[in-house]
Amino acid sequence: MKLVASGLLIVALAVFVVAKLLEPLHPWLGYVRASAEASLVGGIADWFAVTALFRRPLGLPIPHTAIMQTQKDRVGRILGNFVQNHFLSRKVLDAGLGGLRPASRAAEWLQAPVNRKKLAQQLAGGLARAIEALPEDQVKDFVQRSAVSRLEALQLAPLVGDVLTIATADGRPQELLNEATRLIGGAVADGRDLIQAKVRAESPRWLPLGVRDAIADRMISGIQRMLAEVGADPDHPLRGKFETVVQDFIQRLKSSPELIARAERLKHDLLGHAVVEELVGGMWDRVRSAAERYRNDPEHASLAPLEEALAALAESLRTDATLRAEVDRFITDVVASLLEQHRHEVAELIAATVRDWDPEVAASRIELAVGRDLQFIRLNGTLVGGMAGLVIYIVSKLF
Numbered sequence: 001m002k003l004v005a006s007g008l009l010i011v012a013l014a015v016f017v018v019a020k021l022l023e024p025l026h027p028w029l030g031y032v033r034a035s036a037e038a039s040l041v042g043g044i045a046d047w048f049a050v051t052a053l054f055r056r057p058l059g060l061p062i063p064h065t066a067i068m069q070t071q072k073d074r075v076g077r078i079l080g081n082f083v084q085n086h087f088l089s090r091k092v093l094d095a096g097l098g099g100l101r102p103a104s105r106a107a108e109w110l111q112a113p114v115n116r117k118k119l120a121q122q123l124a125g126g127l128a129r130a131i132e133a134l135p136e137d138q139v140k141d142f143v144q145r146s147a148v149s150r151l152e153a154l155q156l157a158p159l160v161g162d163v164l165t166i167a168t169a170d171g172r173p174q175e176l177l178n179e180a181t182r183l184i185g186g187a188v189a190d191g192r193d194l195i196q197a198k199v200r201a202e203s204p205r206w207l208p209l210g211v212r213d214a215i216a217d218r219m220i221s222g223i224q225r226m227l228a229e230v231g232a233d234p235d236h237p238l239r240g241k242f243e244t245v246v247q248d249f250i251q252r253l254k255s256s257p258e259l260i261a262r263a264e265r266l267k268h269d270l271l272g273h274a275v276v277e278e279l280v281g282g283m284w285d286r287v288r289s290a291a292e293r294y295r296n297d298p299e300h301a302s303l304a305p306l307e308e309a310l311a312a313l314a315e316s317l318r319t320d321a322t323l324r325a326e327v328d329r330f331i332t333d334v335v336a337s338l339l340e341q342h343r344h345e346v347a348e349l350i351a352a353t354v355r356d357w358d359p360e361v362a363a364s365r366i367e368l369a370v371g372r373d374l375q376f377i378r379l380n381g382t383l384v385g386g387m388a389g390l391v392i393y394i395v396s397k398l399f
Helices: 002-022 029-054 072-086 090-098 102-110 113-133 136-152 156-167 172-190 192-202 209-232 237-255 257-271 274-296 304-319 321-341 343-356 359-398
Strands: none
Touching (some): 002 029, 002 359, 029 359, 072 343, 072 359, 090 321, 102 113, 102 304, 102 321, 113 304, 156 237, 172 192, 172 209, 304 321, 321 343
């Protein structure tokens, strides 16, 4: 483009010289000479203006030239502020990020098994490296202290009461009683000999063994008969009593200071036991071993559960518009907040990057970016200058 613009300027110079020399012989060439003269003026003026942006014209120390070299730092600050104010404002970020539809894009990308496998490998590899890099003793201590502190702040008895409330809803106490009667019935049948031996040992010695065994048999038969009646009769009085006892126990767990205090003492005794530390240590050792196995042989490690979870996530995002909207809103809010919070650092990064450039290198880079369009200024200046000169010459002839 420089050659084209300079070539047009040379053509204008050649036309001017020829027209100037031949004008005495052919007066009409005055129109051509005036146009070429104005083209030279316009082309040279715009060449000076464009060149002055990036370097000193003809190497002369003319003031306010080589602007990109001498004002490089100021240009960098202006560029950084421009990006900060017009690209990283919250309104612009919300509009731009919202239009990206990240949830839909993620769902489409995760539909492909090869993408799920790749992401699972990256997640597992990153997690394995992070786990191996963590200091073992400090992590164990941190996990134990975190777990203990959370459990210490939690009242155990009311929590158990809430769990039992859920577990006993919808007639489940009766199911529990049915299971208990079956277990007790089986235990009585299996322990018949033990019951007989116990009755023989506890009965008076003057009773004959046959009478003792008969008493034991009557006891066993009575227990089994009662259990069978409870199991067969959904309205048996024992069922109502059992459910009343269960509900009363649940309410006492939630409100009884005595039960709450006993549960807290039991909890503190358990948390102070060495088994808790051994449990935490064992869990962390298993996690580190799994991470080490994956790092040593990632090709044979099974990531099927993680890939299945990613597939389920993709399906949920694909079919649930509400979930997609929530994910989009969350990602947009997080990214926009992060960029807006650090937009000053982005502006400073741009300014610092431009400031660190060599002046000539900076001028060359900027000229390569916008120089082609600037050369059209020279072309237009030459052509428009020529037309303006022709108009001025014609007007001067008329008046």
